[in-house]
Amino acid sequence: MHPIHLNERISSMSNPFLKRLATAARLLLFAALIPLSQAATQAPTMTADLHKAKGVTCVDCHGTAKKKTFVAAERCLGCHGSPADLVKKTAHVKPENPHDAPHWGPQMECNVCHRQHEKTVNWCNHCHAYGFKVP
Ligand code: HEC
Ligand code: HEC
Ligand code: HEC
Ligand code: HEC
Known part of the structure; x- marks a missing residue:
């Protein structure tokens, strides 16, 4: 009412x-x-803005393709290390490591959670209730 x-x-x-x-x-x-x-x-801060602030350009993610779309995990990993490195980086995260789920391990597309131009997604919470803050 x-x-x-x-x-x-x-x-x-x-x-x-x-x-x-x-x-x-x-x-x-x-x-x-x-x-x-x-x-x-509250104005959201997009992960792409965060990248821009660190000197990562559109071309670093999208290449020179005229039509910019989804960016594959390989390209992200080109800068962020191997899947194993990533699992190590977040090994301390409670209650579970977001990069090492027993279902998929580190084999997930980054973009499922780390959206770059829109609000990021705590994808695990389709089924769990983890308090992750996805950057
Ligand atoms: C050209 C190199 C480069 C590429 C490509 C790249 N990143 Fe980054 N990323 C960086 C740098 C540099 C930073 C800022 C420094 C840091 O915190 O590691 C950063 C920061 C981040 C952060 C924030 C980390 C934090 O501590 O808050 C996330 C999440 C991230 N990147 C995910 C991705 C994803 C997902 C992709 C693919 C869509 C991607 N990055 C592509 C270089 C890159
Ligand atoms: C299921 C969701 C999910 C997926 C998929 C995912 N991440 Fe993350 N990522 C997270 C969460 C949650 C954090 C923050 C963990 C924390 O609290 O520190 C994070 C943190 C990070 C960080 C910062 C690590 C640090 O130094 O603390 C980077 C870099 C990153 N992710 C890159 C990637 C890349 C590259 C991929 C794809 C290969 C990827 N992530 C896939 C959820 C995800
Ligand atoms: C860190 C990697 C990264 C950087 C830097 C980045 N993008 Fe993206 N971009 C993505 C990803 C991943 C997607 C897929 C949709 C999403 O995650 O929001 C995307 C999608 C897009 C799309 C498709 C429309 C949409 O929202 O689906 C356009 C257009 C685009 N980006 C333009 C740009 C421009 C212009 C820049 C530079 C100012 C830029 N991007 C910088 C990763 C990046
Ligand atoms: C589509 C639903 C779904 C999604 C999405 C999902 N899970 Fe699960 N997860 C399950 C189910 C079902 C179980 C089994 C629960 C049981 O046996 O009690 C489970 C079990 C687990 C377990 C074993 C411990 C426990 O709680 O039973 C961990 C750890 C886990 N998930 C982590 C993750 C992480 C991290 C993500 C995100 C990357 C994720 N899950 C996304 C459905 C999901």
């Missing part, structure tokens, strides 16, 4: 107990909405 209509409904209530209950419910509703609206106004 729209908050303004809710206000009208609450002030027209005659039972003081119901009125207080409705006011409390409305406050809870607003408390739940605030974090959502804040999240919407």
Whole structure:
């Protein structure tokens, strides 16, 4: 229900107990909405921007292809080391190593999680509940 209509409904209530209950419910509703609206106004930092800041150019990832699309893991690994190196780098991550799932090991396409021009994806959480922060 729209908050303004809710206000009208609450002030027209005659039972003081119901009125207080409705006011409390409305406050809870607003408390739940605030974090959502804040999240919407925060400018996301894309991983491609992070790369740009480190001097990695469009060509480093996309080559000279006119039509830029998805970038294969081999190209990422060209700079970030072997799959085994990557597994080692995140061996300390709790509760599980995102680069060494028992299902796929390090054989996943990087882009499944590390989107470059849009919000990154905690892909494991389709099924698990890991608190990964995917850069
Ligand atoms: C030309 C080399 C190069 C290529 C190609 C490249 N990267 Fe990077 N990447 C870097 C550098 C340099 C940094 C910043 C230094 C660092 O933190 O390692 C970086 C940073 C990152 C980070 C952030 C690490 C952190 O600590 O926050 C991630 C994630 C990442 N790259 C993933 C990828 C993926 C996925 C691809 C392929 C789509 C890719 N990179 C392609 C060089 C490269
Ligand atoms: C299932 C999701 C997922 C996939 C697929 C994935 N990563 Fe990651 N990656 C993560 C998460 C989560 C982290 C952050 C771990 C942490 O908390 O430090 C990370 C961290 C990194 C980092 C920073 C490591 C550091 O120095 O701490 C690099 C570089 C990176 N990934 C590159 C890659 C590359 C290259 C690929 C493809 C071969 C890849 N990742 C595939 C989830 C993923
Ligand atoms: C670190 C590697 C990396 C860098 C640097 C990078 N891209 Fe991308 N780009 C990707 C990946 C991976 C995708 C696949 C979609 C995604 O992850 O967002 C992509 C997709 C695209 C697409 C296809 C549209 C889409 O969103 O699917 C365009 C266009 C593009 N990139 C342009 C650029 C330009 C222009 C630059 C330089 C300013 C750049 N990219 C720098 C990795 C990179
Ligand atoms: C499509 C669903 C799905 C996805 C996506 C998925 N998993 Fe799993 N995972 C499972 C199932 C099912 C099990 C078995 C659970 C059991 O036996 O109790 C499992 C088990 C595991 C286990 C063994 C320990 C445990 O909790 O039972 C680890 C570690 C694990 N997954 C890590 C990962 C990581 C890391 C990712 C992301 C790269 C991932 N999983 C993505 C479905 C998934």
